[in-house]
Amino acid sequence: MSDVKELIPLHALGMLEPDEAAQVERAVAADPRLAAELAAYRDAASLIATPVTPPPDIKARLLASAGGGPFERFSARFAQLFDVTVEKARELLGLAERPASWENPVPGVGLVHFAGGPACATADCGLIRIEPGCTFPWHTHRGEEVSLMLAGTCRDASGRILRPGDELVQAAGTQHDIHAEGDEPVIFAARAFDGIDVRQQP
Numbered sequence: 001m002s003d004v005k006e007l008i009p010l011h012a013l014g015m016l017e018p019d020e021a022a023q024v025e026r027a028v029a030a031d032p033r034l035a036a037e038l039a040a041y042r043d044a045a046s047l048i049a050t051p052v053t054p055p056p057d058i059k060a061r062l063l064a065s066a067g068g069g070p071f072e073r074f075s076a077r078f079a080q081l082f083d084v085t086v087e088k089a090r091e092l093l094g095l096a097e098r099p100a101s102w103e104n105p106v107p108g109v110g111l112v113h114f115a116g117g118p119a120c121a122t123a124d125c126g127l128i129r130i131e132p133g134c135t136f137p138w139h140t141h142r143g144e145e146v147s148l149m150l151a152g153t154c155r156d157a158s159g160r161i162l163r164p165g166d167e168l169v170q171a172a173g174t175q176h177d178i179h180a181e182g183d184e185p186v187i188f189a190a191r192a193f194d195g196i197d198v199r200q201q202p
Contacts, residue, residue: 007023012038076089110131127150127187132185141174
């Protein structure tokens with residue numbers, strides 16, 4: 001019975017596994033003293049903290065940081081590309097799930113800037129989101145850029161189609177735009193050394 005008594009406080013907080021919770025419930029049903037003890041713990045727990053449902057984007061970021069996000073399969077490659085740990089990669093990928101993370105410099109295009117690791121200290125690092133039917137403007141790469149597709153389907157100026165998991169390497173001097181295909185937003189991560197120049201297509 002002492003084991004059950006030790007479990008009662010945890011049960012009041014909802015922290016037991018189903019089998020342990022069932023054990024406590026059986027003991028409480030058979031012993032009024034244990035039932036009173038459980039009720040007292042539950043009353044105390046309600047005074048300590050009131051449960052709050054986290055906003056959906058917070059839940060998504062927590063899941064991502066624990067390896068449960070929608071982009072988990074890209075976390076190892078993302079970590080290599082941006083010279084960060086896998087844990088940090090998960091945290092950064094989780095930013096895609098947070099609406100407040102996105103800046104919108106042009107209609108239909110969103111950007112999230114973040115700092116990469118030491119090997120990316122001079123690079124512009126970030127996430128890019130292009131809404132269906134929209135285009136990331138024509139631009140010239142000042143240095144090499146590597147992009148990792150995370151979601152959606154896009155087409156660049158050469159006509160190449162890119163899907164999740166694809167990588168696109170652009171050399172310095174390369175010029176192109178990127179168009180979102182289909183009905184799903186395009187999201188990709190990019191590491192651009194020396195930045196880009198956005199200009200009207202020649």
